[in-house]
Amino acid sequence: MxxxxxxxxxxxxxxxxxxxxxxxxxxxxxxxxxxxxxxxxxxxxxxxxxxxxxxxxxxxxxxxxxxxxxxxxxxxxxxxxxxxxxxxxxxxxxxxxxxxxxxxxxxxxxxxxxxxxxxxxxxxxxxxxxxQVIFEKNEITKADLKPYTVFTPYFRQWHQKLNPFYLKAYPVAKYLDNLLAQPSKKIMSLSDMGFEKSTRPFPSKDFSSKLQGYEDKRDFPAQDETTHIGIHLRFGTISIRAAAREAMAQKAEKWLSELAWRDFYMMILWHFPNTVTQSFKPAYDNIAWRNNETEFEAWCKGETGYPLVDAGMKQLNETGYMHNRVRMLVASFLTKHLLIDWRWGEAYFAEKLLDYDQASNIGGWQWACGCGNDAAPYFRVFSPDLQAKKFDPQNEYIFRWAPGYKNQKHVQPIVEHAFARERILKVFKDALNP
Incomplete structure (x- = not known):
C-alpha cells in the first residue's frame, strides 16, 4: 500500500x-x-x-x-x-x-x-x-487598486507598510519531525544531465558586514562595497525576510530600498508579463535599432574602446558578476551609443550573470534604455568617460579588469560619444513622435 x-x-x-x-x-x-x-x-x-x-x-x-x-x-x-x-x-x-x-x-x-x-x-x-518577496502582487497598490508603475510612491507605501509581522521567520525547525522517514536518495550527477561541474567560486551568504559600507560606497566599483548575495536571493538560500530584518537592524536604508526594487520588479512582471519581450512603454517598440552584430560582439567581449564599459563586460565574462553601477552604464551604452535592442543585452546577461533574475534584469534593462516603467528618460545619455572619472577616478577598477588600458594597449572607441548622443536623440524622437 x-x-x-x-x-x-x-x-x-x-x-x-x-x-x-x-x-x-x-x-x-x-x-x-x-x-x-x-x-x-x-x-x-x-x-x-x-x-x-x-x-x-x-x-x-x-x-x-x-x-x-x-x-x-x-x-x-x-x-x-x-x-x-x-x-x-x-x-x-x-x-x-x-x-x-x-x-x-x-x-x-x-x-x-x-x-x-x-x-x-x-x-x-x-x-x-x-x-521570495516581502510584498507581492496586489499588496501594494494605488488608491484605485491599480499597480504602481513608478518606484518612488511604491517605495513610500512599501516602507510604511513594513513592520515586524511581514518579516517574521517561519519556525520550520519545530516541525521537522513531520518529514517522512525514509532512507537517503542520491542526487543525480551533473554529468547524468549532460553538464559539467563549474569551478567558479560562489559568494558567501554573510552580507551583514557589508551593509554599512554599501550606504556610502556602493557606487564605486573598485571598492566593491556591495553584498554579492544576488545569487543567494535568486535561489532562496537566504530568506528575504532575514535580509530585510538585518537591513532594518543596521538602519541600512539604501540597501533596504534595493530589496524594495526587487519586490517592485517582481510585482511589475506579475502584472505585465508581456514586458519579457515587449517594452513597458509600447512606443519604444517602434525604435529603428541598428543591431550591428560586429558592434554587439565588441560590446560582449569588452572591446568598445570605452574603459569602464570594457572593464565591466570583462568582469562579467570572467566572474559571472558585474558591479551595479557598471551594469547601468553598459546597458545604457549598448542601447543608446550602439543603438542595439535592449533584448539582446538582456539575453546576454541572462546567459552570463550568476545572480540572473528575470524580473530585475528586464526591469533594469528597460530602465537603462528608457522604455520601462520608471525609466531613465531617453534623452539621458551617460558619458562613459565622465562616469569613469566620477566613480573610478584612479582607474583601479578599469586596470583590474581591463589591464590593456594600463599598458595603453587598447582599441579605439567604437563610436564617438557626442555623435552617438545626437544619433540616439534623433532615432528615439522619430520613434516616439511619428
Missing part, C-alpha cells in the same frame, strides 16, 4: 529554515516528502554545459540532503519535465497535498497553473504561499 504524504516542491527556495511552503506542509496532517525537479524545460535552454548556476543549485541540494539524512529523511530528486516528474511521484506515493512557494515568472506561472489543474483532477490539494 502506498504511503499517504504531502509533497513540498522546492524551486527558488533552497533552504530548510524560514521557508513558507515547508512550514505549512510540516504543520499539515501528512508526513512530508521534499521534492526537487531538475527541469529539462529550463536546462535545455542553457548553452553553457558548465553553467555555474546549475553547479550552485547542485551543491546546495547536496548540502540540504545531508541535513535531511541526519534527520532520517531525504529529498526526492527528479530529472525531466515537471509533467513527467509529477506522474512518477503520484505513481510512487498516495499524495494528499502539494505545497509550493509562489513564482512570478511567466514560465513558472504557466507550469504551476498546469500542475494545479492536474492535481485537481486527481483530487489533490494544491497550496501556494508568498516567500
Amino acid at each position: 502506498k504511503k499517504e504524504i504531502s509533497v513540498c516542491w522546492f524551486r527558488r527556495d533552497l533552504r530548510l529554515e524560514d521557508h513558507a511552503a515547508l512550514y505549512h506542509a510540516l504543520k499539515g496532517p501528512y508526513p512530508v516528502v521534499p521534492l526537487f525537479i531538475f527541469d529539462q524545460n529550463i536546462l535545455s535552454r542553457l548553452s553553457n554545459k558548465q553553467d555555474a548556476r546549475l553547479t550552485f543549485i547542485h551543491q546546495t541540494l547536496e548540502t540540504l540532503n545531508t541535513k535531511l539524512n541526519d534527520l532520517g529523511s531525504t529529498f526526492e530528486f527528479k530529472y525531466g519535465t515537471p509533467e513527467q516528474a509529477w506522474a512518477e511521484i503520484l505513481k510512487a506515493y498516495d499524495v494528499k497535498a502539494v505545497y509550493v512557494n509562489h513564482d512570478y515568472e511567466p514560465y513558472a506561472r504557466e507550469r504551476d497553473d498546469a500542475l494545479a489543474e492536474y492535481l485537481r483532477s486527481e483530487n489533490i490539494i494544491f497550496n501556494t504561499y508568498k516567500d
Whole structure:
C-alpha cells in the first residue's frame, strides 16, 4: 500500500529554515516528502554545459540532503519535465497535498497553473504561499487598486507598510519531525544531465558586514562595497525576510530600498508579463535599432574602446558578476551609443550573470534604455568617460579588469560619444513622435 504524504516542491527556495511552503506542509496532517525537479524545460535552454548556476543549485541540494539524512529523511530528486516528474511521484506515493512557494515568472506561472489543474483532477490539494518577496502582487497598490508603475510612491507605501509581522521567520525547525522517514536518495550527477561541474567560486551568504559600507560606497566599483548575495536571493538560500530584518537592524536604508526594487520588479512582471519581450512603454517598440552584430560582439567581449564599459563586460565574462553601477552604464551604452535592442543585452546577461533574475534584469534593462516603467528618460545619455572619472577616478577598477588600458594597449572607441548622443536623440524622437 502506498504511503499517504504531502509533497513540498522546492524551486527558488533552497533552504530548510524560514521557508513558507515547508512550514505549512510540516504543520499539515501528512508526513512530508521534499521534492526537487531538475527541469529539462529550463536546462535545455542553457548553452553553457558548465553553467555555474546549475553547479550552485547542485551543491546546495547536496548540502540540504545531508541535513535531511541526519534527520532520517531525504529529498526526492527528479530529472525531466515537471509533467513527467509529477506522474512518477503520484505513481510512487498516495499524495494528499502539494505545497509550493509562489513564482512570478511567466514560465513558472504557466507550469504551476498546469500542475494545479492536474492535481485537481486527481483530487489533490494544491497550496501556494508568498516567500521570495516581502510584498507581492496586489499588496501594494494605488488608491484605485491599480499597480504602481513608478518606484518612488511604491517605495513610500512599501516602507510604511513594513513592520515586524511581514518579516517574521517561519519556525520550520519545530516541525521537522513531520518529514517522512525514509532512507537517503542520491542526487543525480551533473554529468547524468549532460553538464559539467563549474569551478567558479560562489559568494558567501554573510552580507551583514557589508551593509554599512554599501550606504556610502556602493557606487564605486573598485571598492566593491556591495553584498554579492544576488545569487543567494535568486535561489532562496537566504530568506528575504532575514535580509530585510538585518537591513532594518543596521538602519541600512539604501540597501533596504534595493530589496524594495526587487519586490517592485517582481510585482511589475506579475502584472505585465508581456514586458519579457515587449517594452513597458509600447512606443519604444517602434525604435529603428541598428543591431550591428560586429558592434554587439565588441560590446560582449569588452572591446568598445570605452574603459569602464570594457572593464565591466570583462568582469562579467570572467566572474559571472558585474558591479551595479557598471551594469547601468553598459546597458545604457549598448542601447543608446550602439543603438542595439535592449533584448539582446538582456539575453546576454541572462546567459552570463550568476545572480540572473528575470524580473530585475528586464526591469533594469528597460530602465537603462528608457522604455520601462520608471525609466531613465531617453534623452539621458551617460558619458562613459565622465562616469569613469566620477566613480573610478584612479582607474583601479578599469586596470583590474581591463589591464590593456594600463599598458595603453587598447582599441579605439567604437563610436564617438557626442555623435552617438545626437544619433540616439534623433532615432528615439522619430520613434516616439511619428
